Amino acid sequence: MDFTGKTAVVTGGASGMGYAMAERFLAEGANVVIADIEREALDRAAHTLGLLGDVLAVRTDVSSEESVQALADETIERFGGVHILCNNAGVETGGSFGAIAARSWRWVMDVNFFGVLNGCRVFLPLLEEQPEAHIVNTASVAAFNTGTATMTPYATSKFAVLALSESLDIELRARNATVAMHLLAPGPVKTRMVEAERNKPADVQLSAEPERIAQMENLARLTAEVGLEPSEVAGMVYDAIQDGGFFILTHPEHALTGVRKRLHWMETGEAPAPRIAGT
Numbered sequence: 001m002d003f004t005g006k007t008a009v010v011t012g013g014a015s016g017m018g019y020a021m022a023e024r025f026l027a028e029g030a031n032v033v034i035a036d037i038e039r040e041a042l043d044r045a046a047h048t049l050g051l052l053g054d055v056l057a058v059r060t061d062v063s064s065e066e067s068v069q070a071l072a073d074e075t076i077e078r079f080g081g082v083h084i085l086c087n088n089a090g091v092e093t094g095g096s097f098g099a100i101a102a103r104s105w106r107w108v109m110d111v112n113f114f115g116v117l118n119g120c121r122v123f124l125p126l127l128e129e130q131p132e133a134h135i136v137n138t139a140s141v142a143a144f145n146t147g148t149a150t151m152t153p154y155a156t157s158k159f160a161v162l163a164l165s166e167s168l169d170i171e172l173r174a175r176n177a178t179v180a181m182h183l184l185a186p187g188p189v190k191t192r193m194v195e196a197e198r199n200k201p202a203d204v205q206l207s208a209e210p211e212r213i214a215q216m217e218n219l220a221r222l223t224a225e226v227g228l229e230p231s232e233v234a235g236m237v238y239d240a241i242q243d244g245g246f247f248i249l250t251h252p253e254h255a256l257t258g259v260r261k262r263l264h265w266m267e268t269g270e271a272p273a274p275r276i277a278g279t
């Protein structure tokens, strides 16, 4: 795909991987719409990205279908069409199972799963108007790995993104659709993900369990030590759009280890041990 003059919409575009995708797409000549719930970060990103090309920033809550519809309307009004959608916004909260309130589950599923679903439902008809278009759904290596202490809602939401994306990809291919699907499943990347609870609604209570605090510290340390730069991931996304690959695995061994563990469990009945992030 020649990005010149094409339009890309990136949710969670004010920070981390979404920001890096926006930056890369602009460098390739695309117009970019960044959508994010964090107003100040969005304004800052619009300013810095605006130095690179044509940027529209739309405050959006991806968990609301109305908000995603308004994002689509503003995109069409400004750029006339859309060619790439990155459903990238995501959050994380958790704890030991019994300590996670229903409201916390709902927040994670609303943003991570329903946010991606809303994007696919609202934008697919618009993308299908183009001779070539792409949807990139951001899951995680957690989509292949269960058992990470205190992160059960996150893994559950990312499994749902995996199932949705695989199923939609198979359906679109079966009818020779012009829209290609891609599933981004990152391992550790140096972003603000470990501070995801900054965006929590007021009625979501955070866990102060020592196990949860240790897990978050471990995740922050691991990300600082071995995390990729967001720009490297943005490059992988750009390459996948060019070569048509479905799975974008930033750390293939982490994903494959999870799949192998499940296969071993299914074949032998031996359940895996609980894991800490990154193992």
Ligand SMILES: NC(=O)c1ccc[n+]([C@@H]2O[C@H](COP(=O)([O-])OP(=O)(O)OC[C@H]3O[C@@H](n4cnc5c(N)ncnc54)[C@H](O)[C@@H]3O)[C@@H](O)[C@H]2O)c1
Pocket (backbone or CB within 6 Å): 011, 012, 013, 014, 015, 016, 017, 018, 035, 036, 037, 038, 041, 060, 061, 062, 063, 088, 089, 090, 091, 111, 138, 139, 140, 141, 185, 186, 187, 188, 189, 190, 191, 192, 193, 194, 195, 196, 199, 223
């Ligand atoms: N960083 C990692 O190590 C890692 C690993 C695997 C998967 N991921 C996934 O990558 C994606 C991008 O996250 P990141 O790592 O760049 O983190 P980040 O926190 O830097 O960026 C996430 C962005 O999503 C936005 N957001 C949160 N809730 C939103 C909502 N309701 N509506 C719109 N925007 C919202 C945030 O404001 C933020 O700008 C997420 O889906 C995350 O789950 C991250």
